[in-house]
Amino acid sequence: MGKLEGKVAVITGGSSGMALASAKRFVEEGAYVFITGRRQEALDEAVELIGRNVTGVRGDAANLDDLDRLFETVKREKGKIDILFASAGTGEAVPLGKITEQHFDAAFGLNVRGTLFTVQKALPLFNDGGSIIMTGSNASAKGFAGWGVYAASKLALRSFARTWLNELKGRNIRVNVLVPGAIATPMQEEVLSKEAKEMFESMIPRGKMGQPEEVATVALFLASDDSSFVNGGELFVDGGMSAI
Amino acid sequence: MGALEGKVAVITGGNGGIGLATARRFVKEGAYVFITGRRQAELDKAVSLIGKNVTAVRGDVSKLEDLDHLYDVVRKEKGRVDVVFANAGLVDPVLLTDSTPDTYDKQFNLNARGVYFTVQKALPLLADNASIILSGSAAWQMGIPALGAYSATKAALVSFVRTWTAELASRGIRANVISPGPTETPMVHVGAKASDEGTSDYFKKMIPMGRLGTADELASAAVFLASDESSFITGIDLPVDGGTASR
Ligand SMILES: NC(=O)c1ccc[n+]([C@@H]2O[C@H](COP(=O)([O-])OP(=O)(O)OC[C@H]3O[C@@H](n4cnc5c(N)ncnc54)[C@H](OP(=O)(O)O)[C@@H]3O)[C@@H](O)[C@H]2O)c1
Numbered sequence: 001m002g003k004l005e006g007k008v009a010v011i012t013g014g015s016s017g018m019a020l021a022s023a024k025r026f027v028e029e030g031a032y033v034f035i036t037g038r039r040q041e042a043l044d045e046a047v048e049l050i051g052r053n054v055t056g057v058r059g060d061a062a063n064l065d066d067l068d069r070l071f072e073t074v075k076r077e078k079g080k081i082d083i084l085f086a087s088a089g090t091g092e093a094v095p096l097g098k099i100t101e102q103h104f105d106a107a108f109g110l111n112v113r114g115t116l117f118t119v120q121k122a123l124p125l126f127n128d129g130g131s132i133i134m135t136g137s138n139a140s141a142k143g144f145a146g147w148g149v150y151a152a153s154k155l156a157l158r159s160f161a162r163t164w165l166n167e168l169k170g171r172n173i174r175v176n177v178l179v180p181g182a183i184a185t186p187m188q189e190e191v192l193s194k195e196a197k198e199m200f201e202s203m204i205p206r207g208k209m210g211q212p213e214e215v216a217t218v219a220l221f222l223a224s225d226d227s228s229f230v231n232g233g234e235l236f237v238d239g240g241m242s243a244i
Numbered sequence: 245m246g247a248l249e250g251k252v253a254v255i256t257g258g259n260g261g262i263g264l265a266t267a268r269r270f271v272k273e274g275a276y277v278f279i280t281g282r283r284q285a286e287l288d289k290a291v292s293l294i295g296k297n298v299t300a301v302r303g304d305v306s307k308l309e310d311l312d313h314l315y316d317v318v319r320k321e322k323g324r325v326d327v328v329f330a331n332a333g334l335v336d337p338v339l340l341t342d343s344t345p346d347t348y349d350k351q352f353n354l355n356a357r358g359v360y361f362t363v364q365k366a367l368p369l370l371a372d373n374a375s376i377i378l379s380g381s382a383a384w385q386m387g388i389p390a391l392g393a394y395s396a397t398k399a400a401l402v403s404f405v406r407t408w409t410a411e412l413a414s415r416g417i418r419a420n421v422i423s424p425g426p427t428e429t430p431m432v433h434v435g436a437k438a439s440d441e442g443t444s445d446y447f448k449k450m451i452p453m454g455r456l457g458t459a460d461e462l463a464s465a466a467v468f469l470a471s472d473e474s475s476f477i478t479g480i481d482l483p484v485d486g487g488t489a490s491r
């Protein structure tokens with residue numbers, strides 16, 4: 001029997017990368033999964049890849065109307081949520097001195113504001129005993145030049161988890177932050193130069209980036225009852241980069 | 245197929261509490277397990293409870309010759325180790341004002357020094373891609389009266405795994421800490437000794453989830469860190485504490 005038999009999961013930004021790998025794994029473990037993303041084409045491909053027990057809902061996780069539409073769809077189709085994986089996130093390198101309002105608002109608008117309202121709007125549908133997972137970044141624990149705004153936005157999630165732990169404990173809903181390091185995903189391909197990738201790789205003790213599937217297994221742990229006493233924490237999946 | 249099919253694991257303090265629950269889960273997941281402890285009677289009980297794929301080796305983790313003996317047995321029987329769960333530990337709640345070199349040494353000798361050499365002596369047998377797991381405690385990052393020396397022994401473990409991550413990653417070996425919060429085992433009652441309240445009341449106030457953890461919940465976290473499911477996780481402290489250290 002799968003570890004998520006009969007569970008309903010919502011995964012924002014689930015049409016690519018580590019969240020897509022997680023959606024695939026969740027379905028293999030018995031869950032029904034809703035995935036979101038802004039590009040319909042990417043969503044369609046993801047739905048086809050996952051193959052069954054999945055609904056793609058197009059939408060921007062930074063847009064509150066889109067979030068309303070997402071949860072209306074979930075409510076109509078399944079009526080409840082057991083697992084929320086708020087993974088949609090964005091970031092690019094801009095050093096202090098060159099930071100614009102747009103740069104700041106893009107990162108905080110999706111990573112912090114979008115994540116907050118994703119969680120808040122999911123709550124009325126949440127089953128007691130559910131699991132909320134947010135995607136942070138180990139950039140928050142390092143000092144990568146240029147990544148200041150992104151790192152700060154991701155650390156806000158750690159703070160949310162601490163507060164929500166106490167606000168949601170009466171419903172036995174757990175809240176944790178999954179903290180990836182350098183993972184070989186399409187986002188990485190897009191935003192990192194060859195030199196930047198080599199730089200990150202040189203900082204990983206094993207010398208090789210993580211694979212999306214190596215994050216999916218961790219998301220599964222946090223989503224399942226295997227982590228029933230893990231709450232309010234952050235789980236680094238970075239091959240030891242921030243430990244050394 | 246189990247998550248630990250064909251793996252060989254060594255679990256210190258495997259004859260009770262979290263160590264025993266973990267040994268049972270490891271065997272269920274397909275591993276062969278060596279357990280240690282000082283009390284032979286508890287070892288025997290543990291072996292019959294676990295049922296199969298287990299060898300008990302009596303010994304005290306704070307005595308280096310006992311560790312040598314343990315790994316001699318492992319070498320002869322299996323020839324290699326895939327998972328080391330350095331879990332044996334003790335707590336002696338005593339305020340700073342009342343501490344003595346003896347209360348201090350006892351805790352450091354087992355919880356820090358014993359763990360250090362449990363891992364060092366395993367190295368020659370450790371397979372590439374092996375997983376090292378240490379039992380820490382949520383207390384290391386809190387300020388609980390009377391747990392000063394104990395918490396410091398556990399803080400040392402968080403530091404150990406960072407260095408070992410750097411030293412052993414080229415062999416694919418991972419090293420992590422699991423930090424339990426108050427967990428329903430014999431030890432938790434000792435830990436509450438310094439308070440006048442009952443164990444549950446004393447600790448429940450600290451735990452956002454409002455209940456103690458179970459040894460089985462710690463065991464499932466240990467399975468996760470022991471298995472390939474956590475292949476990109478190393479050098480971390482995984483709190484399994486119901487939110488105790490985050491509140
Ligand atoms: N890759 C890494 O090394 C790394 C490291 C640390 C943290 N992270 C974090 O991990 C998460 C996933 O990253 P990834 O590398 O897997 O990215 P990815 O491969 O680019 O996938 C991102 C997914 O999110 C969707 N998305 C982006 N903006 C969105 C929005 N506003 N609303 C809804 N969906 C949106 C994308 O689809 P559309 O473009 O169609 O919307 C895509 O499906 C992010 O939060 C990222 O910050 C990544």
Ligand SMILES: NC(=O)c1ccc[n+]([C@@H]2O[C@H](COP(=O)([O-])OP(=O)(O)OC[C@H]3O[C@@H](n4cnc5c(N)ncnc54)[C@H](OP(=O)(O)O)[C@@H]3O)[C@@H](O)[C@H]2O)c1
Pocket residue numbers: 256257258259260261262263280281282283284286303304305306331332333334335354379380381382423424425426427428429430431432435
């Ligand atoms: N329970 C909690 O609330 C809690 C919280 C945080 C951290 N922890 C940590 O989790 C670990 C396991 O704790 P537990 O609650 O399962 O404890 P426990 O119930 O007291 O079990 C400890 C086990 O370790 C063995 N042991 C003790 N001293 C030993 C020594 N010198 N050499 C070899 N084996 C020894 C004991 O058997 P013998 O007496 O036969 O040797 C016993 O089987 C410890 O490191 C502890 O510090 C526990």
